[in-house]
């Protein structure tokens with residue numbers, strides 16, 4: 001038995017709340033008299049939207065129940081964290097220029113062993129919204145914005161590179177601007193003051209803004225933005241749903257559950273950089289396991305292929321995929337890709353706010369690079385790795401499931417209207433959706449990486465059979 005004389009009324013009876021007037025109010029009862037306390041004592045169960053709670057032990061009623069029972073709006077709403085401040089769009093827009101002065105970009109066009117075509121470099125700039133620092137001690141550096149799934153600019157990393165695209169210096173745009181203002185004894189802009197109070201600066205994945213644009217691609221998760229850029233340039237752009245969509249966490253230690261929330265429902269392959277005694281691999285493996293358990297319908301797997309293949313010296317130096325890739329010829333990677341490329345998956349119809357009007361002239365670095373050299377493809381470590389990723393666990397096939405799906409969709413009338421697959425996915429053209437999804441599951445029969453396609457078809461079947 002409760003030792004308190006005044007307790008909440010048992011059961012589910014709700015009264016009108018004195019604060020918000022909704023019938024969501026639980027009253028206190030006097031267990032001795034079995035009577036309600038005056039109607040101001042109680043708790044509104046609309047915790048987030050109302051939050052009224054008056055406790056008879058807190059305002060003195062319990063000691064003296066003749067005190068004046070005045071209504072006095074008390075809020076006990078759960079404490080809300082201070083709102084995260086993002087980098088204003090105009091600050092971000094100013095970085096998107098001067099690619100002819102950008103060392104990283106110019107190296108990719110001119111200085112590496114197998115330079116890229118300007119078309120691909122323009123595409124990569126547009127995809128990840130890369131930019132340039134044109135003044136100060138980071139002049140010629142590249143900006144890597146961390147843009148979240150709602151197109152907010154959470155952070156802008158700044159890196160300077162040497163001739164072989166190795167990182168010279170790492171910084172953040174907010175630090176550079178803060179320093180600039182302090183040194184010149186100028187007032188720090190209000191947004192920056194607020195921004196500097198953010199608990200964490202890099203609070204989303206690099207490339208996160210691409211997730212809704214490419215809803216079906218398997219994800220490659222790496223440490224640094226540069227590696228994500230190289231991965232895309234070598235393995236191909238995500239407009240082909242078979243290609244990996246490359247995202248970066250920022251650094252080894254910043255892989256965490258909050259950053260990975262945007263990866264709900266995705267297949268994620270992690271590629272930590274090499275490290276002494278596989279420390280990076282072990283750290284990410286244990287984190288990946290925990291993250292997978294907490295994120296709905298996700299599949300997280302750390303690739304140990306670099307660990308297996310890399311010589312010890314590379315491990316000592318902490319080499320990453322980028323270091324390997326950049327020495328290799330990208331042409332043969334693309335050839336492999338083109339052989340088995342599939343039609344594009346239907347575009348997702350969720351409202352995608354365009355943060356930038358892509359202007360096709362933004363790359364002032366157009367440079368005709370002749371690509372006439374014919375190079376014989378040969379198996380490289382990386383190719384081997386890629387093949388292994390896509391073939392792993394290819395034990396079962398989905399013949400039965402595919403047959404069942406096909407016969408179902410053949411015998412029903414395919415709806416002409418939009419169809420809501422789930423909260424996150426609306427299908428505009430069901431016929432097109434079926435065509436491309438069936439093609440993909442048939443071409444990749446049994447490969448776990450394509451299981452989400454099969455699941456979506458089964459989901460649609462379930463919806464249409466009602």
Ligand SMILES: [Zn+2]
Nearest residue numbers: 017020044050
């Ligand atoms: Zn209320």
